[in-house]
Amino acid sequence: MKRKGAGEREKDVKKRKLLDELGESWLPYLTPKDDGFHQLWKTKYSKLVLRTAEKIPKEVHEEVQEAFLTLQKHGCFFQDLVRIKGKDFVTPVSRILVGNPGCTYKYLNTRLFTVPWPVEGYEINYSHPEISKACKALIKLNCYLHRESVLALQEQNLAETKGMEDSPVIDRHQDYATSITEMGSILQDQSPSHVPENDHSHLKERTSYNLSLLNYMDPQQMPFLKQEPYFGMGKMAVSWHHDENLVEGSTVAVYSYSCEEPAADILEEKAPSGRDPAVWHVGLKVAWDIKNPGLAVPLYPGDCYFMLDDLNMTHQHCVLAGLPPRFSSTHRVAECSQGTLPYILDQCNAALQNLCTDTHLSCPTLKSLDVDDIKRVEETHNEVEFEWLRQFWFQGKRYRKCTDWWDKPMAALDEFWRKLELMTSLLLCEFRKEEQAEEQRKERISCLLPILEERQELRQDWLASGYIAPVHL
Numbered sequence: 001m002k003r004k005g006a007g008e009r010e011k012d013v014k015k016r017k018l019l020d021e022l023g024e025s026w027l028p029y030l031t032p033k034d035d036g037f038h039q040l041w042k043t044k045y046s047k048l049v050l051r052t053a054e055k056i057p058k059e060v061h062e063e064v065q066e067a068f069l070t071l072q073k074h075g076c077f078f079q080d081l082v083r084i085k086g087k088d089f090v091t092p093v094s095r096i097l098v099g100n101p102g103c104t105y106k107y108l109n110t111r112l113f114t115v116p117w118p119v120e121g122y123e124i125n126y127s128h129p130e131i132s133k134a135c136k137a138l139i140k141l142n143c144y145l146h147r148e149s150v151l152a153l154q155e156q157n158l159a160e161t162k163g164m165e166d167s168p169v170i171d172r173h174q175d176y177a178t179s180i181t182e183m184g185s186i187l188q189d190q191s192p193s194h195v196p197e198n199d200h201s202h203l204k205e206r207t208s209y210n211l212s213l214l215n216y217m218d219p220q221q222m223p224f225l226k227q228e229p230y231f232g233m234g235k236m237a238v239s240w241h242h243d244e245n246l247v248e249g250s251t252v253a254v255y256s257y258s259c260e261e262p263a264a265d266i267l268e269e270k271a272p273s274g275r276d277p278a279v280w281h282v283g284l285k286v287a288w289d290i291k292n293p294g295l296a297v298p299l300y301p302g303d304c305y306f307m308l309d310d311l312n313m314t315h316q317h318c319v320l321a322g323l324p325p326r327f328s329s330t331h332r333v334a335e336c337s338q339g340t341l342p343y344i345l346d347q348c349n350a351a352l353q354n355l356c357t358d359t360h361l362s363c364p365t366l367k368s369l370d371v372d373d374i375k376r377v378e379e380t381h382n383e384v385e386f387e388w389l390r391q392f393w394f395q396g397k398r399y400r401k402c403t404d405w406w407d408k409p410m411a412a413l414d415e416f417w418r419k420l421e422l423m424t425s426l427l428l429c430e431f432r433k434e435e436q437a438e439e440q441r442k443e444r445i446s447c448l449l450p451i452l453e454e455r456q457e458l459r460q461d462w463l464a465s466g467y468i469a470p471v472h473l
């Protein structure tokens, strides 16, 4: 629950050690111009799959590229304020999260809320018909990438890791516009309690993307991009990382669209080795390793790449900036057992069971002072305040640019939070009363205290990061 990520210090030590070992020199990396590039890809990076633009239906390109431009025109991309090692940073890329209604995705201590794509059974008001069309194009892309991922896993026999022998083979020529109804059933499958019944659902689970994080950056507007530190790959739009909060072993599928076809390699003569700095690339390296050369794969407009199976865990990736502006749509299976609206509403409802507001009572009371009940209620209080409300309001009104979908749920969570505040104050009143046995009182207080301390600390933390609270918080 704390904003300061665990394990960050350990990572820092590892990184320092790596850079120290490296000294002044750079590690080798290969691009398609180098001998051995394909051999290296096949042996050390085989779970990275590239589908070049010409293999992808024209309809996909047209709809998705239009969607990107629409979302940008309507000002829907935002730079995120993220926290790394206790410090706040603004991401150089601007982002928007689109996905299943009610889903969220937490990265670098920031929780993003999906702008919902249209799924049957959900009523969604978009602020503009063009935004509605864009979200529809993205869910269609999602279906397309889901099918392509299943095929790629089957082609590499990765679908069989858990006995996939009788999983049906998907027909590549199936119409890409998979019906939204099919997505509806996928959405239901993703309830936290869903347990795969057979091996086919295991494959489906690891490729049923529930959201996409869209990125946009115009390098001309970003003069201070970081240089890639290990290989000398040049300017990075996104530094080396593993994607966080994904279902273990799930694929990540990316559609990449750099807005202009790069001019013939005019810089080639000046930079005979290394990657072309005019072209966008995805960089890959084996995690915490200096033995294997890195890989820089150029991405031309409309190319897609897939990080299959456990590639995201065993390797790190980065995005190397080219010259033109670029969009990407990164489809993920977010681990959202504690990240959906139904989840947090359930938690709040359960906590509120401990509040008795019978009309014949002049003021509300708590039903139980049992330590387990106190703990559950007060922990939910922290969770809704720090993981949801403050995260949501911190990002301002950005979601309203696209939809009012989150307004009602957030108002409901706000209402829950007020009642939880009341419950904390009722609890403190109880502790002031004399009639409890001393032992019991001590036990209750020692269970409550750490949770209240954490609340206090986190409130300070949010305050320090410039968060402006709505009046009542």
Ligand SMILES: O=C(O)CCC(=O)C(=O)O
Pocket: 213, 215, 238, 243, 254, 256, 282, 317, 318, 319, 327, 328, 329, 330
């Ligand atoms: O834009 C891309 O190709 C990938 C971006 C990325 O790695 C991320 O958003 O996590």
Ligand SMILES: [Fe+2]
Pocket: 241, 242, 243, 317
């Ligand atoms: Fe990533």
